[in-house]
Amino acid sequence: MLTVTAPRQRAVKSGQGVCVVLDGDALHGLNVSLHKAGERLFAQVHSHPGRAYHSPMDDQYAVVTAAGGLSIVVPDFAVRPFSVGDCAIYRLTRSGKWTVMPKRRAEALIYVVKDQTP
Ligand SMILES: [Zn+2]
Numbered sequence: 006m007l008t009v010t011a012p013r014q015r016a017v018k019s020g021q022g023v024c025v026v027l028d029g030d031a032l033h034g035l036n037v038s039l040h041k042a043g044e045r046l047f048a049q050v051h052s053h054p055g056r057a058y059h060s061p062m063d064d065q066y067a068v069v070t071a072a073g074g075l076s077i078v079v080p081d082f083a084v085r086p087f088s089v090g091d092c093a094i095y096r097l098t099r100s101g102k103w104t105v106m107p108k109r110r111a112e113a114l115i116y117v118v119k120d121q122t123p
Contacts, residue, residue: 008038014026022054027068045071047073047075049077050077052078052079057091059103067103069097072101075094076095077095088112089117094108094115
């Protein structure tokens, strides 16, 4: 089974920019729901106000923690249509480092389909 979820988040604005934070209870709830469904978290998606990149905060506070997991950053707060190639895609290595995934590889791995539910 594949579930897309948006855990409860708290928006933060500071002199260093903007971000969203998942508090402990939201992370706990996410992990409980994953466990009950027999699923694992393999990708996270978020957006930046401008260009797409993995910030030091993204590296340090990623929700995905499993090696091989993906972090997808969408540019321009996703206010316009975009393709996978417009995004910055990172993969978590076994040593715990986020490494950028080449665009061609990301485009071969990830495709977006339109929701077919009525
Ligand atoms: Zn970010």
